[in-house]
Amino acid sequence: MLKELGIADCLVLPDRRSAVMDDTLRRLGWNPDTVRRIPTDRPMVAERLTLLVTDRFRPDLLRRAGDALRVKPSAPATARVYVSRAGAERRRLVNEDEVWPLFRDAGFERVRMEDLSFPEQLALMGRTAMLAAPHGAGLTNQIFCPEGATVIEMADPGFPNPNFYATACAMRHDYAIVEAESVGGSPSKPVERDLYVAPRRVAAALEAAGL
Template sequence: MNGPNHIVSIIDVNRLVSNGGPVADGLRFTTYGKSVSTGEWASGMIFETSAPQLGWAEIPPRGSVRTVPPALIQVDDALVTGKGPVVMPGGTVLVGSSLVPDAGKLQNLLKALLEAGLERHDPERIPTACLLSHPGGDVIYGHWLLDLLPKAELARDHVPEDVPFLVGKDIPEFAVGLLERIGIPRERLLRRLPRMSRFIVAEECLKVQKLYIPTSARNNLFFDPSRCGVYEHLLSQAPLRPKIRAERIFLSRSALTRNKGLKSDRKLENAAAVERVFSDMGFTVIQPEKLPFPEQIALFANAKVIAGEDGSALHNALWCKPESTMVCLSSPRRLNRLHFCVAETRRLHYRLVRGAIDQSVLDGLEQGTVSNEDAYFAPWAVDPIQLGDALAGRVFS
């Protein structure tokens, strides 16, 4: 890249692998499987608490799409930004859902890449590495489950053993533990990727002489069911006689430290009242982060119904048996289709209860004084009486 406006071309690595080429100089890939069809959930239903007429309504199945074959991409003299896009010599930028899982963020990332002034800096050089990153943050548990663990397993099996895994400087200890559980020791982690920010910082970019990039199991909002081997491996480590066993569990977030002032908090304002409703309906209220990881897996594997707020904890439904039920409580301004991925992959019954936000937020949206982003992250609530009525409808299967 010779200047701030010199992106020569863009290569979607997922499309490259799916179509079988052609490849550019300094770019190679090897496939280790075939494209398959994504799964379908057992059933989907939604309960809108703000609807004029209350009741459960069917969510039509999304149908299936073809997945990207699992593959390992090799790039010579790659410039790693840590935010997703990888730059080849000459300015060609590698993108695609294996590098930028959320397509809506691509334009902002490319803009940040142009504004970074990379041509004015001589980056730190690394002989070889396997890239294990996520632009949404590698400190988020849900991204490790859906995005990074399947990539790590693919790389573990096919990258030379002397190649380190390039991870974030702030990789959390739980993530290190997950990697160790699938056979990647902490000594193999090269903690050099930039810390999370909204910008690409030129001084923190890295030049890797030979970079390996494993393709993602997630093609934006669809998941490859053939890439579930890593979950079966972790399931095999769960105790046969767990300390806690319950058929219905509610995932409490009351013990989590809230990041006050951050938009990503998405606070459920009446969380305590919601917990009481589930408790009264016979659910066991659990704070999963307080349990050892194998106990968490066993808890979900033995549950028939799991419920909780929209967030990473619900991705633990990956451990559930087919025909189990996942109940998601969500803001009316947010529809997290990653839960769709989980429900489709494990063939679950998916139940979505959408709460309400303050009328002043809705008025502000209409008047233009509140942005869609602010409404998306606005505090929300679920009416306890309506929730009780919804749960009493026996829609768990």
């Protein structure tokens, strides 16, 4: 969009950025070493500042982001991927060892996104036809899946958060939610609580997905 508006050379970003952010810049055609940086030791003054934001309710922008970064596989996407949160500090699936065999027997591979580099994540999602995970950031990677993928989210409907449903709609994916229960932690901080999902609910969701 910046390039279409003719203001791509005016991009200003934080001085401190993660490797993923810099890799994303390269893939979008920017050299991370030459973009303007916001200094950390003094104010930055601009006569005019335009803040670019996006959210789950802008399908056109989400699709453009996915198209710009998605890895196009040489063959149709067939992979089934289960994103584990076992290494996370919160929102873990406490009975993952109980439900994982259901996914495994349905042909899923289990990954931890934090163990993969950004290019590896893109390559994996580029060949993914079905993506399943407990509610968490790993489901954001669905924007890199080919259009029409199936997204299965395990989440507590008592803590409604439509982020990944809305993202799936924006990307034209099929979406299913598997009802889970929040456990442990404080009810006043639902975003920090772990999840429990009944195996029978997972089995029903997989059957509904044709597996």
